[in-house]
Amino acid sequence: MKVDILTLFPNMFSSPFQESILGKAIEKGLIQIRTINIRDYAFDKHQVVDDTPYGGGQGMVMKVEPIARAMEWVKSQASSAWTIYLTPQGNPFNQKMAQNLSNRPHLILLCGRYEGIDERVRELFVDEEISIGDYVLTGGELAAMVLIDAVSRLLPGVLGSDRSAEEDSFFQSLLEFPQYTRPSSFRGMEVPEILLSGNHAAISRWRRMEALRRTWMRRPDLLEKASLSNDDRELLKEIVEQGRGEKIGDGV
Ligand code: 4GX
Numbered sequence: 001m002k003v004d005i006l007t008l009f010p011n012m013f014s015s016p017f018q019e020s021i022l023g024k025a026i027e028k029g030l031i032q033i034r035t036i037n038i039r040d041y042a043f044d045k046h047q048v049v050d051d052t053p054y055g056g057g058q059g060m061v062m063k064v065e066p067i068a069r070a071m072e073w074v075k076s077q078a079s080s081a082w083t084i085y086l087t088p089q090g091n092p093f094n095q096k097m098a099q100n101l102s103n104r105p106h107l108i109l110l111c112g113r114y115e116g117i118d119e120r121v122r123e124l125f126v127d128e129e130i131s132i133g134d135y136v137l138t139g140g141e142l143a144a145m146v147l148i149d150a151v152s153r154l155l156p157g158v159l160g161s162d163r164s165a166e167e168d169s170f171f172q173s174l175l176e177f178p179q180y181t182r183p184s185s186f187r188g189m190e191v192p193e194i195l196l197s198g199n200h201a202a203i204s205r206w207r208r209m210e211a212l213r214r215t216w217m218r219r220p221d222l223l224e225k226a227s228l229s230n231d232d233r234e235l236l237k238e239i240v241e242q243g244r245g246e247k248i249g250d251g252v
Pocket of ligand 1: 086087088112113114115116117130131132133134135136137138139140141143
């Protein structure tokens, strides 16, 4: 997959893409990421990329011409690319969207700063607007990184082949079950005995139960989208009868 990022801050992207799984995926050529500095496409000698909004008001707006010239240069190389603008006004990003995007051969991500971009950029070049959540960042760069991270790990070969896609889909739209590793006892806290039992059927049932329990307690909205079997519904009945045990803060 090719990803072109139009930004005023290309340096922001260097270290996140050099590390770990993404770094290896780029090294292997599974993802090709390029940053295009919008300022390089400003045509005046001071390379101005922003201006005050028509109609007045606070802050600055990114000018249409530099973005248009940068876009046209990128698109001259691949006219079929899918162009995304990161903005709180976009469609809320989710795993399903990440999956769909991972099937595209070429993405162009436009990162806005200030109070946003001239509306004509949207009309001319943007296929889709995406938000990574209901909060305000200082620019689209971190949002673009989140999107790239989520999409990249779905590309064939990026995660080790030891990761089971089947298991992933079985637990889709459920929260994860608790995980443990050695030691089996830490400061008097024991790993659930069943995980040490070697009884794979019992372990599978326990994990499914705990995934369902967590989802029911923390994100009951997800249970409506999850595809639940009759066995799952039996497990849920047990969970509901046991009641809401563990309490976590509501995050506000
Ligand atoms: N999910 N931002 C865009 C510039 C901006 C300002 C106003 C349109 C209107 C964000 C998010 C996000 C900050 C990126 C403001 N664009 N992007 N930027 N949440 O907060 O994607």
